[in-house]
Amino acid sequence: MKHIARVTLLMLFFTFTLSAKYLINDHIISPKASQIIEKIGEELYQKTGINIYAIATNDDLGRENLYKYILKYEKSISKPYVALIFAPNSKRIGLIASDDTLKSYYDPNRVKSYAIRIVSSADSNSMQSKYDVAVVQAYSELADEIASKKGIKLANTIKDEGGWFLTLVTWLVYLGSIVVFWVYFGRPIYMRIRNGKSK
Secondary structure, three states: OHHHHHHHHHHHHHHHHHHOOOEEEOOOOOHHHHHHHHHHHHHHHHHHOOEEEEEEOOOOOOOOOHHHHHHHHOOOOOOOEEEEEEEHHHOEEEEEEOOHHHHOOOOHHHHHHHHHHHHOOOOOOOHHHHHHHHHHHHHHHHHHHHHHHOOOOOOOOOOOHHHHHHHHHHHHHHHHHHHHHHHHHHHHHHHHHHHHHHO
16 A cells, blocks of 8 residues: 555656656755746746746756856757756856847846845745745746836736845844843843932
């Protein structure tokens, strides 16, 4: 019985893997995150004819030129395209466009910042969760920017909720630090000065 269950799970896994079109994944991104990427990628292609790919790789890219690296996937991707390359082992993230015109459709620094700030955030989330959110959020932002350039809106993208949430968390951390500082250091000093002056 256990053997049958394992075979079934493997079949489902391989079926899902084979159906992935816009994510090339070295077991870094979870199936749930992959589904979101596929939905966004398919919608963008249907409305604009532009492919965007997320390549999540365990390869050690070092200082390798990403334009040369993308040639490894030439048979798996179709032009016109923009590829988001996420290589956590190398601490690199890059965007490669198949032609110069597409480069003007998005802001590479803005897109990459979504992934960078999520992966580098100091919180209790697992690295798996961070990788999932980082790639989905950056991919979604990339799709939205390309769609905006074409004058259309996408229904499946994740609007700037991730950025808003991280900004809120950052400010809450700052506020918490101020409160802790006041309770343990500021207030005692203030009370000493106040009581000293009142005597």
